[in-house]
Amino acid sequence: MSNKPIDMDIAHVAKLARLALTDDEAAQFAAQFAHLFTYIRQLQELDVDTIPATAQVIPLRNVMRDDIVTPSLERDAALGNAPDWEGPYFRTPRILE
Amino acid sequence: MTRVLGAAQAVAYEPVIGLEVHVELATESKMFCGCRNRFGAEPNTLVCPVCLGLPGSLPVVNRRAVELVCKTGLALGCSIAHVSKFDRKNYFYPDMPKNYQISQYDMPLATGGAVTLPSGKRIRLTRIHLEEDTGKNIHGGGAMAAASATLVDYNRAGVPLMEIVSQPDLTSPDEAGEYLAALKAVLSYLGVSDVKMHEGSLRCDANVSLRPVGTQDVGTKIEIKNMNSFRSVVRALQYEIQRQTDVLRAGERVVQETRTWDEERGLTYATRSKEQAHDYRYFPDPDLVPLHLDDEIVAAWRAELPELPLAKRDRFLAAYGLSRYEADLLTGERTTAEFFEAVVAHCGEPKAAANWLLGDVRRALDKHGLTLDATRMRPEHLATLICQVRDGVVSGRAAKEVCEILVRDGRHPAEVVAERNLAQVSDRVAIEALVGEVIAANPESVAAYRTGKAKAFEFLVGQAMKASRGRANVELVRTALRARLG
Numbered sequence: 353m354s355n356k357p358i359d360m361d362i363a364h365v366a367k368l369a370r371l372a373l374t375d376d377e378a379a380q381f382a383a384q385f386a387h388l389f390t391y392i393r394q395l396q397e398l399d400v401d402t403i404p405a406t407a408q409v410i411p412l413r414n415v416m417r418d419d420i421v422t423p424s425l426e427r428d429a430a431l432g433n434a435p436d437w438e439g440p441y442f443r444t445p446r447i448l449e
Numbered sequence: 450m451t452r453v454l455g456a457a458q459a460v461a462y463e464p465v466i467g468l469e470v471h472v473e474l475a476t477e478s479k480m481f482c483g484c485r486n487r488f489g490a491e492p493n494t495l496v497c498p499v500c501l502g503l504p505g506s507l508p509v510v511n512r513r514a515v516e517l518v519c520k521t522g523l524a525l526g527c528s529i530a531h532v533s534k535f536d537r538k539n540y541f542y543p544d545m546p547k548n549y550q551i552s553q554y555d556m557p558l559a560t561g562g563a564v565t566l567p568s569g570k571r572i573r574l575t576r577i578h579l580e581e582d583t584g585k586n587i588h589g590g591g592a593m594a595a596a597s598a599t600l601v602d603y604n605r606a607g608v609p610l611m612e613i614v615s616q617p618d619l620t621s622p623d624e625a626g627e628y629l630a631a632l633k634a635v636l637s638y639l640g641v642s643d644v645k646m647h648e649g650s651l652r653c654d655a656n657v658s659l660r661p662v663g664t665q666d667v668g669t670k671i672e673i674k675n676m677n678s679f680r681s682v683v684r685a686l687q688y689e690i691q692r693q694t695d696v697l698r699a700g701e702r703v704v705q706e707t708r709t710w711d712e713e714r715g716l717t718y719a720t721r722s723k724e725q726a727h728d729y730r731y732f733p734d735p736d737l738v739p740l741h742l743d744d745e746i747v748a749a750w751r752a753e754l755p756e757l758p759l760a761k762r763d764r765f766l767a768a769y770g771l772s773r774y775e776a777d778l779l780t781g782e783r784t785t786a787e788f789f790e791a792v793v794a795h796c797g798e799p800k801a802a803a804n805w806l807l808g809d810v811r812r813a814l815d816k817h818g819l820t821l822d823a824t825r826m827r828p829e830h831l832a833t834l835i836c837q838v839r840d841g842v843v844s845g846r847a848a849k850e851v852c853e854i855l856v857r858d859g860r861h862p863a864e865v866v867a868e869r870n871l872a873q874v875s876d877r878v879a880i881e882a883l884v885g886e887v888i889a890a891n892p893e894s895v896a897a898y899r900t901g902k903a904k905a906f907e908f909l910v911g912q913a914m915k916a917s918r919g920r921a922n923v924e925l926v927r928t929a930l931r932a933r934l935g
């Protein structure tokens with residue numbers, strides 16, 4: 353396992369997350385991510401072959417509900433939480449189809 | 450250049466087609482919240498903090514949706530996962546208020562399996578997974594376009610959605626159509642969805658590439674979207690195969706892209722992509738714990754599966770002496786198959802039952818814009834009518850009239866026959882009188898018959914039937930006419 357810093361495309365990640373970063377911020381985040389990766393790299397040095405993979409640390413499974421209808425919100429209350437609406441609809445800046 | 454073109458033209462190509470089918474599940478409530486799952490409600494009246502992604506709300510899995518996906522998987526011969534989980538698919542588009550869609554990435558509920566076509570060919574499946582449907586964006590139009598806004602209805606956001614992914618085993622547009630019909634039949638038998646393509650409860654994307662015939666080459670894959678009927682899937686694939694053939698024969702390369710089917714113009718065009726290289730950054734949804742499905746629950750679901758379309762077709766062929774064509778049509782929809790069997794149980798006339806259902810009943814349903822589900826006609830009504838024809842109570846012609854009334858009004862045939870005075874006339878005296886009138890009224894035809902014109906006889910029979918409004922027993926009319934004309 354090499355100790356060379358992981359090359360991360362901050363600009364790409366920022367674009368995916370719709371974040372407009374200044375150059376200074378990008379440099380700052382790059383440094384912080386590099387630190388995180390160093391930490392994660394320690395885990396890669398451990399033998400985890402005998403440990404089952406998990407996506408959850410909560411010791412629960414099969415949390416389900418029965419297929420029963422419960423009341424929805426009043427439309428005005430639903431729309432009222434949004435920054436913008438028009439008639440019965442939520443309204444957003446125009447998007448490409 | 451000409452030489453290259455000539456060489457390229459000599460190559461014959463074959464299509465390689467795979468389909469992704471999205472099916473909205475027929476649950477009462479949504480996938481992760483208790484909002485009603487219903488098409489056509491007033492915009493944004495079926496929404497709550499969970500399906501609007503409001504802070505602090507938590508999703509909880511709908512047990513029934515998991516069951517429906519697993520039953521579909523079992524019906525199609527898939528393996529059901531012992532452990533499965535949900536992941537977040539991240540993207541920015543206002544059709545999901547959370548900026549992600551809950552889906553399944555690497556641990557789908559079902560893998561493998563196949564859809565069997567009527568020919569017996571098996572189209573293998575890659576996987577079946579469960580996710581949530583998105584809301585509906587309303588673009589353009591009137592003041593809204595001028596205001597450069599998009600309007601959103603989240604009633605559909607969070608509706609349970611099953612995605613069925615096939616392997617690229619389909620080799621023609623018609624085969625793709627057969628695949629969809631076979632899949633739709635299974636889904637409707639299972640009752641997992643109402644499978645209405647025009648309402649969007651069944652949606653299909655296709656990917657298609659071409660390769661030189663006989664090779665295992667992998668061509669550039671084109672994805673086609675926006676096909677709203679089985680017919681448009683077939684048409685879009687036909688168009689796209691021709692387009693790619695033309696590109697290749699011109700010595701050019703097919704460019705990898707997503708294309709949209711334009712139903713009106715009958716062509717596909719490259720879709721302006723929102724984000725070319727999709728990077729959905731899937732990760733396990735921390736709000737949802739894994740599903741563990743033990744053998745016991747899977748066995749219980751398997752035991753609840755109904756007889757499936759192909760099994761039913763084969764049984765109909767063996768048990769009722771139907772033609773392959775009749776058996777295919779009768780078992781295409783579960784309601785038709787069950788109606789047929791109920792009719793046969795009442796009258797024991799499978800051949801006649803098939804003829805009526807696929808002929809006059811279907812025509813009457815179409816004429817009145819009805820389906821077998823929606824009509825009030827009971828199987829015992831049709832069975833009674835079939836018996837009446839068999840026993841000579843009504844003529845075949847009068848029965849057609851009765852049939853339409855049964856389909857339209859759901860009344861008992863005996864009542865309709867009595868009220869409309871449609872009972873077959875087999876009374877000898879009445880038939881004699883009828884024949885006498887026809888002979889008196891048609892002297893030219895009588896003369897023509899006597900000079901050996903056989904057609905004139907049929908004309909006289911026709912006149913007698915017409916005069917009796919189709920009620921006369923046609924065999925008795927023939928006998929009486931022959932006797933009188935000597």
Ligand SMILES: [Zn+2]
Pocket residue numbers: 479482483484495496497498499500501607
């Ligand atoms: Zn909801």
